[in-house]
Amino acid sequence: MFTRDGVSAFKKDLTNTLQLCEALGNPQRQFRSIHIAGTNGKGSTSHMLAAILQAAGYRTGLYTSPHLLDFRERIRIDGALIPKKSVTAFVSRHRSLIESIQPSFFEVTVAMAFDYFSREKVDIAVIETGLGGRLDSTNVITPLLSLITNIGYDHTHMLGNTLQEIANEKAGIIKPEVPVIVGEWQPEVSGVFERVAKERGSHLVYASQEWQVRNHGRDEDYQYLETNQRGAANGVLYMLDLKGGYQAKNLPAVLTAVETLRLKGFSIDEAQVRQALKQVQQTTGLMGRWQTLSRDPLVICDTGHNADGWREVLANIAATPHRELHMVVGVMRDxxxxxxxxxxxxxxxYYFCEVAMPRALPAGELCTAANRRGLEGAAWGDVSNAIQAAQQRAAMDDLIFIGGSTFIVADALAALGFKS
Structure with missing residues (x-):
């Protein structure tokens, strides 16, 4: 399984998913969907859109990965986790099929999600890719709308060593005559999206060219983002319970998607959008995005883990008042x-740590590499020990940040008693 083992468990092919779906009666054709890819922001974007659709009264499926605390976080309807009995029933019902096809963990999970959404008759499902796009297991759907947040360097050993190669993989979710939204216009990759959209007859919109966003700061509960749509006389102020400053880059794509859905007949009014964005975490169960875990001292976690993600995290840290900074950090080998x-x-x-999986870089190796670059700290083994060490050293007005990997955040949430 890629989540645990890394590239050695990655299956870069759609054959197994297509065979599974065919045997299940092609459940992915029984519900409407939105397909979301991108290097950063696709999780937040998926959850914001799901929250908006729920607020508008639509029975909404949500498929995301990876999970943090419970496998069932990957498959939700109206924010509720797929029941345990539905998971076990699917595996029992299709054990012989699974054994004959020998799919990966991710391929089985995608098929399970599509089967569940079909059986439960969702009005629409928001489907997040796992890795890349073109050959991602989710890419067997024909959505109402494709959305690509942005392109950055991540998983280069599988997706390509240049931004253009990575963009080409993400652009694989663009379907013939299906509109596509790209969240951020980036000069290095715009030509890739424009070429693929033209080849497939898909209307392309860059959300960052349609909206201007001004950040009005944040308090303990919300961040305040004012949006101005191109050609509109007045702006709209949104209150987001997702307080990471990078949401200013995700919001235009979300609002552009809402506009597109309205054109397709969805009834979503502005009051529903505003209310949904105020309670994304409560509505959808999203965790790990600039999430406050405790106060005195302030403890915050974030799942950002590539270079672009770290830049956003560090901008948020700089904007957060604190005396001294304590960083609980662990990363994967790749x-x-x-x-x-x-x-x-x-x-x-620094408090360097690791999770118990083959993909994890040992804390000692990370510590040695960091110390050579002038970062002061020690290796503390597991995440719980690292957090305890940081808490013991930190003063009340200090900031403890936990991150570097989704899996570090997952262990932190578990250690601090959080549940899905």
Missing amino acids: KDLDKMLPLLPKNAH
Whole structure:
């Protein structure tokens, strides 16, 4: 399984998913969908759209990955986890099929999600890709709308070493005559999207060219983002319970998607959009996006894990009042430390840690590499020990940040008693 083992468990092919879906009666054709890909922001974007659709009264499926605390987080309807009995029933019912096809964990999970959404008769499902797009297991759907948030360097050993190669993989979710929204216009990759959209007869919109966003700051409960749509006389102020500053980049894509859905007959009014964005976490169960875990001292986690994600995290840290900074950090083996470590602040105390999976870089190796680059800290083994060490050293007005990997955040949430 890729989540645990990495590239050795990655199956870069759609054959197994197509065979599974065919045997299940092609459930992916029984519900409407939105398909979302991108290097960063696709999880937040997926959850914001799901929250809006729920607020508008639509029975909404949501498929995302990876999970943090419970496998069932990957498959939700109206924010509720797929019941345990539905998971076990699917596996029992299709055991012989699974044994004959020998699909990956991710391929089985995608088929399970599509089967569940079909059986439960969702009005629409928001489907997030797992890795890439073109050959991702979710890419057997024909959605109402495709959405690509942005392109950055991540999983280069599987998706390509240039932004253009990565964009080409993400552009694989663009379907013939299906409109596509790209969240951020980036000069390095715009030509890729424009070429693929033209070849497939898909209307392409860059959300960042349709909306201007101004950040009005944040308090303990919300961040305040004012949006101005191109050609509109007045702006709209949104209150988001997702308080990471990077949501200013995700919001235009979400609002553009809402506009597109309205053109397709969906009834979504502005009051529903505003209310949904105020309670995305409560509505959909999203965790790990600039999430406050405790106060005095302030403890915040974030799942950002590539170079672009770290830049956003560090911008949020800089905007958060604190005296001293404590960083609980762990990474996977596939991360490029030569790109990541120079970004990290030298005026922080580091607590290096690891999760119990083959993909994890041992804390000692990370510590050695970081120390060579002038980052002061020690290896603490598992995440729980690292957090305890940071809490013992931190003063009440300090900031403890936990991140570097989705799996580090998952262990932190578990250690601090959070549940799905």
